[in-house]
Amino acid sequence: MTEIASPTVKVSTRPAESRRDIGIKRRYAAERRFRFYGIIAIVIGLFFLAVLLWSVVSKGYTAFLQTTITLPIEFSEKVIDPKNERATDPKQLMSANYPLLVREALVKQLGLDPKERPLVKQATDMVSASARTQLRDIVVADPSVIGKTIPVTLLAEANIDSAFKGQIDLKVDESKRKVKDQQVAWMNQLADAGALKKSFNTGIFTFGASSRPEAAGVGVALIGSLYMMLIVLVLSLPIGVAASIYLEEFAPKNRLTDLIEVNINNLAAVPSIVYGLLGLAVFINFAGLPRSAALIGGLVLTLMTLPTIIIATRAALKAVPPSIRAAALGLGASKMQTIFHHVLPLAMPGILTGTIIGLAHALGETAPLLLIGMVAFVVDYPGSPLEPSTALPVQIYMWANEAERAFVERTSGAIIILLIFLVFMNLGAILLRRRFERRW
Amino acid sequence: MSTSLLLLIIVVIGFIAFFAGRARSFAQSGGKLANLHSLPGYHGSYVVIWATLPAVLVLAAWLIASPFYIDSAVRSALPDSVQSQGAATVQLALGQVKSVALGLDRLSAADIAAIENGSANLRETLAAKGVALAGEGEHYMVAAAQQFNSMRLYSRWLMSAVVLIVSVAGGFYAIRNIAIRFRARNQVERVILASLIVASSIAILTTIGIIGSMLSEAGRFFSMVSPTEFFFGTVWDPRFAAAGNEGASGQFGLLPLLGGTIYIAFVAMLFAVPIGLFAAIYMAEYASPRLRSTAKPLLEVLAGIPTIVYGFFALVTVGPFLRDISTQLNGLITGNYQNFIQAQSVVTAGIVMGIMLIPFVSSLSDDIITQVPRALRDGSLGLGATRSETVKKVILPAALPGIVGALLLTASRAVGETMIVVLAAGVAARMQLNPFEPMTTVTVKIVHQLTGDLEFTSPQTLVAFALGITLFVITLCLNIYALYIVRKYREQYE
Numbered sequence: 001m002t003e004i005a006s007p008t009v010k011v012s013t014r015p016a017e018s019r020r021d022i023g024i025k026r027r028y029a030a031e032r033r034f035r036f037y038g039i040i041a042i043v044i045g046l047f048f049l050a051v052l053l054w055s056v057v058s059k060g061y062t063a064f065l066q067t068t069i070t071l072p073i074e075f076s077e078k079v080i081d082p083k084n085e086r087a088t089d090p091k092q093l094m095s096a097n098y099p100l101l102v103r104e105a106l107v108k109q110l111g112l113d114p115k116e117r118p119l120v121k122q123a124t125d126m127v128s129a130s131a132r133t134q135l136r137d138i139v140v141a142d143p144s145v146i147g148k149t150i151p152v153t154l155l156a157e158a159n160i161d162s163a164f165k166g167q168i169d170l171k172v173d174e175s176k177r178k179v180k181d182q183q184v185a186w187m188n189q190l191a192d193a194g195a196l197k198k199s200f201n202t203g204i205f206t207f208g209a210s211s212r213p214e215a216a217g218v219g220v221a222l223i224g225s226l227y228m229m230l231i232v233l234v235l236s237l238p239i240g241v242a243a244s245i246y247l248e249e250f251a252p253k254n255r256l257t258d259l260i261e262v263n264i265n266n267l268a269a270v271p272s273i274v275y276g277l278l279g280l281a282v283f284i285n286f287a288g289l290p291r292s293a294a295l296i297g298g299l300v301l302t303l304m305t306l307p308t309i310i311i312a313t314r315a316a317l318k319a320v321p322p323s324i325r326a327a328a329l330g331l332g333a334s335k336m337q338t339i340f341h342h343v344l345p346l347a348m349p350g351i352l353t354g355t356i357i358g359l360a361h362a363l364g365e366t367a368p369l370l371l372i373g374m375v376a377f378v379v380d381y382p383g384s385p386l387e388p389s390t391a392l393p394v395q396i397y398m399w400a401n402e403a404e405r406a407f408v409e410r411t412s413g414a415i416i417i418l419l420i421f422l423v424f425m426n427l428g429a430i431l432l433r434r435r436f437e438r439r440w
Numbered sequence: 441m442s443t444s445l446l447l448l449i450i451v452v453i454g455f456i457a458f459f460a461g462r463a464r465s466f467a468q469s470g471g472k473l474a475n476l477h478s479l480p481g482y483h484g485s486y487v488v489i490w491a492t493l494p495a496v497l498v499l500a501a502w503l504i505a506s507p508f509y510i511d512s513a514v515r516s517a518l519p520d521s522v523q524s525q526g527a528a529t530v531q532l533a534l535g536q537v538k539s540v541a542l543g544l545d546r547l548s549a550a551d552i553a554a555i556e557n558g559s560a561n562l563r564e565t566l567a568a569k570g571v572a573l574a575g576e577g578e579h580y581m582v583a584a585a586q587q588f589n590s591m592r593l594y595s596r597w598l599m600s601a602v603v604l605i606v607s608v609a610g611g612f613y614a615i616r617n618i619a620i621r622f623r624a625r626n627q628v629e630r631v632i633l634a635s636l637i638v639a640s641s642i643a644i645l646t647t648i649g650i651i652g653s654m655l656s657e658a659g660r661f662f663s664m665v666s667p668t669e670f671f672f673g674t675v676w677d678p679r680f681a682a683a684g685n686e687g688a689s690g691q692f693g694l695l696p697l698l699g700g701t702i703y704i705a706f707v708a709m710l711f712a713v714p715i716g717l718f719a720a721i722y723m724a725e726y727a728s729p730r731l732r733s734t735a736k737p738l739l740e741v742l743a744g745i746p747t748i749v750y751g752f753f754a755l756v757t758v759g760p761f762l763r764d765i766s767t768q769l770n771g772l773i774t775g776n777y778q779n780f781i782q783a784q785s786v787v788t789a790g791i792v793m794g795i796m797l798i799p800f801v802s803s804l805s806d807d808i809i810t811q812v813p814r815a816l817r818d819g820s821l822g823l824g825a826t827r828s829e830t831v832k833k834v835i836l837p838a839a840l841p842g843i844v845g846a847l848l849l850t851a852s853r854a855v856g857e858t859m860i861v862v863l864a865a866g867v868a869a870r871m872q873l874n875p876f877e878p879m880t881t882v883t884v885k886i887v888h889q890l891t892g893d894l895e896f897t898s899p900q901t902l903v904a905f906a907l908g909i910t911l912f913v914i915t916l917c918l919n920i921y922a923l924y925i926v927r928k929y930r931e932q933y934e
């Protein structure tokens with residue numbers, strides 16, 4: 001005691017000026033600095049959030065516009081079906097030379113000399129090569145168009161699209177860019193004539209995989225993701241709720257339930273890629289289910305989401321006050337009736353909030369899906385969860401690896417779509433919580 | 441009868457059973473429900489359980505067991521010349537028999553007769569019907585395939601009959617049991633409880649599945665490559681799994697991958713921990729409720745963004761930015777416009793991963809800081825300490841174990857992170873200390889070894905499971921230790 005008291009005595013013997021100086025100024029400066037660091041940290045965090053979102057949105061919003069060229073296409077019989085065999089041989093319509101129709105229409109529209117091959121080639125390069133399948137589908141769907149001239153809206157080639165959106169620096173030397181001066185001139189000519197214009201890009205929502213950026217979309221991936229989310233919802237919600245009810249309400253406190261408890265907390269923190277390895281080894285290698293199928297993706301994501309849902313459900317069950325249980329039991333309800341008739345409905349908002357957050361997490365998950373072979377070039381819509389499909393985040397990953405600049409735009413566009421889904425899911429969770437949450 | 445049709449019939453039987461059971465209990469009660477021990481709905485559910493559950497279990501068991509039985513029967517019926525050539529040949533022959541059997545369904549009787557008397561080629565006939573046969577096809581296969589088909593058909597009919605009989609019999613048995621004093625509710629609740637237990641055991645099964653599957657595949661890998669070579673090897677060069685050079689493989693050294701993983705996680709933590717910790721302290725100790733209620737959810741948005749988005753951000757924004765700025769810096773200082781930061785590098789991946797980790801650090805630490813009892817805070821402030829002194833001298837020491845736990849949890853996330861490093865860290869497996877050069881991680885190599893065509897026999901593929909179990913063990917240790925600390929700390933103040 002005396003040792004502690006002695007410095008105080010020393011201080012009191014000092015002159016009055018130095019006694020007053022107990023470092024208040026310095027300490028307050030330190031206080032301000034400390035506060036400042038805190039503010040800086042928050043600002044840095046928010047700054048990065050802003051940069052991230054801005055970088056995606058600024059690169060991606062143009063993906064929702066697509067340059068199209070509307071040309072009066074003459075479905076000339078001479079080109080499509082020169083020998084008039086289509087009644088007997090339907091394959092004739094599948095293999096006809098449709099690009100020629102586009103070329104002729106362009107030549108006419110731009111007033112070119114058909115004999116100047118390089119020039120004509122430059123002109124036809126402005127239209128996406130997907131025009132072939134587009135025209136073919138029109139003719140196959142309705143062979144009576146043959147012989148008529150119909151205005152058809154075709155996709156512009158990705159580089160023309162970029163140029164028309166002003167993303168290509170036209171001051172760069174012509175040889176160093178993919179759009180030639182002549183094409184730019186035609187582009188402006190067609191735009192003035194009203195044939196070439198930007199319109200809302202529905203294709204990005206409906207198309208499947210394609211090596212041509214202008215014809216690539218997330219339609220197939222959206223369906224794959226939808227299948228998986230349905231599987232995750234249908235499996236993980238009942239199983240998760242059942243497991244939590246047992247653990248929270250029935251399980252005796254013993255070694256085994258302790259182990260399950262630790263185990264679930266651990267599973268929530270296991271890297272997602274490990275679940276991919278599990279799916280590969282168990283579902284594909286051992287059970288022999290087909291690779292790349294949405295079913296396996298759904299199962300893997302279910303296993304991944306279960307711990308999240310169980311933890312959220314247990315918290316929600318715990319939050320229901322014991323008085324509810326006591327009242328129900330007191331009126332003669334069995335334990336099972338108490339839980340299913342009273343506790344569970346009261347906990348439902350919390351459970352659903354947790355489920356939505358778990359689903360949102362599963363929707364954005366990529367790594368495990370790569371391992372079970374969902375990195376596939378899927379052009380057609382999967383008809384069932386057993387067919388090869390891909391998922392929205394995997395599609396983003398595949399596009400991110402493409403070199404062409406137009407794919408950067410598409411990738412950002414796909415990310416915007418993904419983020420919009422996530423925003424809606426999280427908003428739903430927040431609203432649910434606001435609307436139904438009770439404070440006991 | 442197809443399985444789905446059978447299931448549908450069982451569902452219909454279940455519906456009928458419910459109403460039958462309910463009606464029976466009504467009838468037994470003699471119009472006074474109070475006479476019954478259980479409500480009529482429970483009697484109905486009781487009958488449903490008896491009518492569907494045993495039938496579905498039988499169905500599942502049959503579906504799992506019957507292929508094994510049929511396979512072994514067909515296998516033993518194969519000619520001795522095939523049987524004597526070892527298990528692999530028998531397996532191959534069995535596969536061919538199955539594709540022949542598939543084809544036979546599509547052939548007409550005339551075609552089959554033609555094949556049997558040798559006037560038509562088996563393979564060509566089948567090919568015409570769209571069934572590709574791996575080999576030339578032996579003569580005995582047609583007979584074996586016919587046996588296979590007939591056994592399958594027989595098994596299917598038998599299964600349908602047995603399942604339906606079990607279902608109907610179960611239903612009648614249950615209906616007969618219904619009586620006034622019959623405790624239907626207790627029976628139903630017992631089944632529900634059993635299903636709850638089954639659901640909660642799935643968590644355990646998942647862990648067993650993870651460990652079991654990885655151990656068995658990794659075990660196959662370690663039978664080809666010695667564990668010391670894997671765990672202590674310093675060169676990662678798996679080569680490609682080309683046909684014909686099985687076993688003749690590259691080098692599988694874990695250390696360069698582990699080094700890259702730890703280095704990138706370290707850079708990420710270096711970036712995320714100060715920012716996250718200061719943000720948490722400010723939020724918990726200084727911020728007004730209004731600032732807190734806006735800034736905290738906004739920071740947590742960072743945690744909700746999928747990692748693939750961060751990967752893309754690193755690839756197209758941060759990587760090129762760092763590269764260009766290093767070019768400018770180098771030019772300003774040395775006059776040599778040469779970038780010293782690669783677009784794909786340890787810093788790129790580290791910084792972006794750090795951004796992702798900020799909300800983890802901040803919200804976990806925030807929880808822990810706010811758990812420090814008010815009395816400690818008030819005591820310190822009452823003695824004249826400033827707020828920052830209170831934080832530094834009282835709150836942080838008190839919260840330290842919990843914060844360490846939170847940081848360990850964050851570190852385990854950094855180690856297991858995949859998409860950011862796949863896109864931003866590079867693929868070169870080397871051991872070096874320059875953070876501006878690309879390095880690669882365990883997760884990147886798992887993805888690389890397992891995308892594309894797979895063969896579950898080559899060490900090039902199986903190494904992914906050895907990497908996976910290494911990753912699993914590392915994160916498991918971090919998690920268990922962190923959860924232990926956090927839990928212990930929480931109890932301390934409760």
